Amino acid sequence: MKTTTTWTGKMGFIGQNPSGHEVAMDAAEEIGGLNKGSRPTELLLQAVAGCTAIDIVSILNKMRIVPERFDTEVEAERAEEHPRKFTKIHIHYILEGDVPEKKLARAIRLSKDEYCSVSHSLSAEITASYSLNGKQGTMEV
Incomplete structure (x- = not known):
């Protein structure tokens, strides 16, 4: 994979x-x-x-589960000293629809522990939580 970045002046890039x-x-x-x-x-x-999120949708689709709504909220902490890398990242998944909680928790775990190449490329501690149909879930399901 190769990307390019072009300077557009001052501190801007495309x-x-x-x-x-x-x-x-x-x-x-x-x-x-x-x-x-x-x-x-x-x-x-x-x-x-x-x-x-793409991992989770893919996993749920294989289980023949399609959520009605799926959003994420991410909160992160950065080191005080340069290079100010992310030290902690928490992803909260918000879903609505007919999604079995145990299957959602499994999909989140699979993405977090095995599939997401982006998160596995970082050294930050990454945690997850979710809400299903407005109710806070537990990863212990």
């Missing part, structure tokens, strides 16, 4: 991906950017959430 999509990246105005794109760290968190 990333071109092999799939043909582009991503705008920029820094905050207070550090010389124009705030015309996502921060790379924001994209990294979205990549972790997207990777695990």
Whole structure:
């Protein structure tokens, strides 16, 4: 896999991906950017959430389960010292629909422990939780 990143001036860049999509990246105005794109760290968190969410949908589809709604919320902590890497990432999955809780918990575990190449590329501690039809779930199911 190969991507390219092109400087657009100041602190802005456009990333071109092999799939043909582009991503705008920029820094905050207070550090010389124009705030015309996502921060790379924001994209990294979205990549972790997207990777695990795609895994979970794929696993649920194989079980013939299709949620009515599926969102994620990601919270992360970063080191105080440079390179300010992520030290902890928590992904909360929010689903609604006719999804058996045990199967959802299994899909989350499979993504987290085996399949998500993005999260496995990071050294941060990654945890997960979920809500199903408005009720907080437990990974112990």
